[in-house]
Amino acid sequence: MSNLPWGTSKVLTDEEFFNRTQEISNLTNLLNSTSENNAPDILVTGIRGVGKTVLLNKIKQFMDENYLVVYMDFSVSQTYQKNKMSLKGLYDFYYQKIIEEAHLKGLNTLKNHINKFFKTNNFKLKEVVVASAFDISIPIPIIGTERDLERYRDFVFRLPQEIYDNNKDKIDGMIIIIDEFQVIKELNTYLESFLWNFRGYVTEQRNVAYILSGSMGLQDNLISEIAGQNGAFGGRMLTININPFSKQTTKNYLTERAPELKFTQEGFERFYKCTSGIPYYINIFARQLPANRELDENNVIDAFDNNISFIVSHLINEWNRLTTKEKDIIIALIDSPLKRIDLARKLNVKSGSLSDKLNKLQNLDLIRFAGGEYGISEKLLKRWLEIEYSQKGIYPYRF
Ligand SMILES: Nc1ncnc2c1ncn2[C@@H]1O[C@H](COP(=O)(O)OP(=O)(O)O)[C@@H](O)[C@H]1O
Ligand SMILES: [Mg+2]
Structure with missing residues (x-):
């Protein structure tokens, strides 16, 4: 079949990766x-699935030669995965990722510096083997x-500049890429102090560039907080x-990479x-x-509706993790966006009881608050729910 990459690939080959020349050159x-002691700090935003992660991995490949580039994805940290988001957990993850990458590149990972730090502070330690493939154990306090x-925070956040200072002869600087940065929202009350602390370290490091990224809608509060x-x-x-x-890029993309798809104008x-x-x-x-068959508008609509639960499977995963009350909220918003008070009325609950749930759904970027109203931001989630309802006469609370 076609040579298009899977939707879940995080690293694309050069044959798979399309376009983005402007973004890459920027x-x-x-x-x-x-390399001129003037490291930038960059926020890369964009909706889910737009291609941030694959772009950042490309950037890593481009910059790897002269820099130590650390790519880390906060959403795979244990602290987040286990639903126990904590500052300590994030520091551990950050520190491990940096050491791991420096080790891979054969740089001086400051073993003595690290041991001395733990000793002078009398930290009790446990050893963590980062990944058997790397065969390094890292002391974690x-x-x-x-x-x-x-x-510990001080030590961890200063480490990148420290590593650069000790390896100046081998690298031009360091680049730290943090993907899925938005999961720090789950630090809740610690969020603000985390951001301000982090900024303090980040802005004083002249040889370490930072890229923060994650699926954030443009109106996401976190963007303005950062x-x-x-x-x-x-x-x-x-x-x-x-x-x-x-539209033009999409057309060029399909013509070049999936020439077997024969769209009519309306089909496309x-x-x-x-x-x-x-x-x-x-x-x-x-x-x-289907390949080598004419695809007109109706063929495309049918194929879409027939495959929708596959196409939106990542959203269905999220949907399945929601509580019944959170699902109620989304379902209540299917017909049209609502003011909070009207939403509460529709659900027959007190408006105040909705706060946490609305926050969580906004953090997941499933709903959005705009013009005084809450609405579903993932239009494909909405479409899937509508199709399920029309086929089964009931919304898929358990799918
Ligand atoms: N430049 C690109 N060329 C080809 N496919 C892409 C490109 N960018 C994204 N994709 C496709 O989209 C999928 C999701 O991209 P990803 O980077 O994970 O999105 P995001 O991080 O913004 O949520 C990739 O697995 C790939 O299939
Ligand atoms: Mg991503």
């Missing part, structure tokens, strides 16, 4: 000022007091938004509408379409 130009935690004028980084952080493929228009130009959907959907 990012690499900015990052290269790191057991933290007793608030003060210990601060010292990069807004009054946000933690003030005006210092450069924001680059990754957009879906335009509909395909673009269904996928909104989001590469994730483009790839998954295109892979479902």
Whole structure:
């Protein structure tokens, strides 16, 4: 069948990766000022599935030669995975990732420096084997007091500049890429202090560039908390938004990479509408379409509706993790966006009882607050729910 990548690939080959030349040249130009002691701090935003992760992995490949580039995905940290998001857990993860990458690159990982730090602070340690493939064990401290935690934070967040200073002869600088950064929202009350602390370290490091990224809608509060004028980084952080493929790009992409798909003009228009130009959907959907058969508008609509639970499987995963009350909220918003008070009335609950749930759904970017109303932001989730309902006469609370 077609040569299009899977929707779940995180690293694409050069044959699979399409376009984004502008974004790549912007990012690499900015990052290269790191070698002139002028490391930039960048926020890469964009909706789910638009291609941030694969782009960042490409950037890593481009920059790897002269820099130590650490790519880490906060959403795979244990602390997040186990639903026990904590500062300590994030520091552990951050520290492990940096050591792991430095080790891979054969750099001086400051073993003595690390041991000395733990010794002078009297930390009890447990050894963690990072991954058997790397065959390194890293001492991780057991933290007793608030003060210990601060010292540990200091140590962890200073490590990148420390590593650069000790390896100047081998690298031009360091680049730290943190993907799925938005999961720090789950630090709840610690979020603000985390951001401000982190900023303190980040902005003083002249040889370490930072890229923060994650699936954040443009109106996400976190973006202004990070990069807004009054946000933690003030005006210092450069924001680059990754957009879906335009209609023309999508057309070029399919013509080049999936020539076996024979769209009529209307068929293609509909395909673009269904996928909104989001590469994730483009790839998954295109892979479902029959080769070498004319695809008119109706063929495309039928194929889409027939395959929708496959196309939106990542959203169904999220859906399955929601509580019944959270599902109720989404279902109540299917027909139209609602003011909070009307939503509460529709659900027959007190408006105040909705706060936590609405926050959580917004954090997941499943719903959005705009113009005084809450609405579903994932239009394909909405479409899937509608189709399920029309076929089964009931919404899929358990799918
Ligand atoms: N430049 C691209 N060329 C081809 N396919 C892409 C491109 N960008 C994204 N994709 C497709 O979209 C999927 C999701 O991309 P990803 O980077 O994980 O999105 P995000 O991190 O923004 O949620 C990829 O697995 C791939 O199938
Ligand atoms: Mg991603």
